[in-house]
Amino acid sequence: MSKYLENLNDEVREYFRILSNEFPEWLLEYIETPEMERISKIALGCGKDYTNVFNTRYWYSNLDHSVGVALIIWNFTHDKKQTIAGLLHDIAAPVFKHVIDFLNGDHERQESTEEKTTEIIENSKQIMALLKRDNITLDEVNDYKLYPIADNDTPQLSADRFEYNFSTGLIFHRVWNLDDIKECYNNITIVKNENGINELAFKDLSVCEKYISIVSKLWPTWITNAEKTTMQFLADMVKAMYDRKFITLEDLYTLSEEEIINRIRNCKDNYLSETFKMFQEATQVFDSHVFVKDKHCVSIKAKRRYIIPLVQNGENAERVYNLSRSAKKDIDNYLSFETTKYSYFDFDFNPNEQKKLWKI
Secondary structure (H helix, E strand, O other): OOHHHHOOOHHHHHHHHHHOOOOOHHHHHHHOOHHHHHHOOOEOOOOHHHOOOOOOOOOOEHHHHHHHHHHHHHHHHOOHHHHHHHHHOOOOOOOOOOHHHHHOOOOOOOOOOHHHHHHHHHOOHHHHHHHHHOOOOHHHOOOHHHOOOOOOOOOOOOHHHHHHHHHHHHHOOOOOOHHHHHHHHOOEEEEEOOOOOEEEEEOOHHHHHHHHHHHOOOHHHHHOHHHHHHHHHHHHHHHHHHHOOOOOOOHHHHOOHHHHHHHHHOOOOHHHHHHHHHHHHOOOOEEEOOOOOOOEEEOOOOOOOOOOOEEEEOOEEEEHHHHOHHHHHHHHHHHOOOOOOEEEEOOOOOOOOOOOOOOO
């Protein structure tokens, strides 16, 4: 057994078996390249693993997420190009993942770091050799948006969106169990959507309603003040570390999260290291309708992530929003969900008196 598969969490191993009965052996050579190994040290949770505000059940990396996406694509297409594109889609993920989008001011789209994907693949001797061996070009795998089963626009259902809705709901918030995941996943087929493009869809309305009932409990957690404030604090900390030359831009794409955290905790600036310790020990983020002075207080409008799946309806397919009152209610409740305007940690953190937009 490969090192990657051998080290999998038992629950993740069972989850992967649901996504694909067959684990394609050829995929392991891509998984075990240095560039993919790097993202095994970056958590999917965008910093939630490092503060007591959240209770993370176990480590789930961006590599695990990428493998899950690849398995979904392989299960429904058995197409190597699409599967590899899905596997490589997060190869450019920096430490703390979407935290760096927050740092770049890209709170609502969260796509600012994706441009490095081609560069990283192209500079990988091992990946390029594997692609050459498999008679696949760089342009066929460097953008998974080429393949609508792999990725498409919100609120459509794609492999990427399907995977992180399952895994984060399983690991961070426990809205899923494996039996429910299996029931919903095994009800999926591929249909033509409104635009004549392939899309994952449910075969049965009742199963789709169950899926929406469960997953809609997850969606608000991604835009809670606790989540947004945690990500903004880490973005501010990374900026402060960069400004003081304790880390470089390259470090964000070459070091592990543990290595970056160790640099923060051991840096010569006691203000940074002590504040980070308070962040790690914090157990609560506080809500407020007004700005709170002398606290790390922020106001952020974050990306809304949700799905309105298609359901087979005779010879056609239709969005569940138009077929089910219960699903429509669940979706509308999420879309109308709002947090207080401000939120804060019970400590101050303002390393620079004048903040400016800083893109990396």
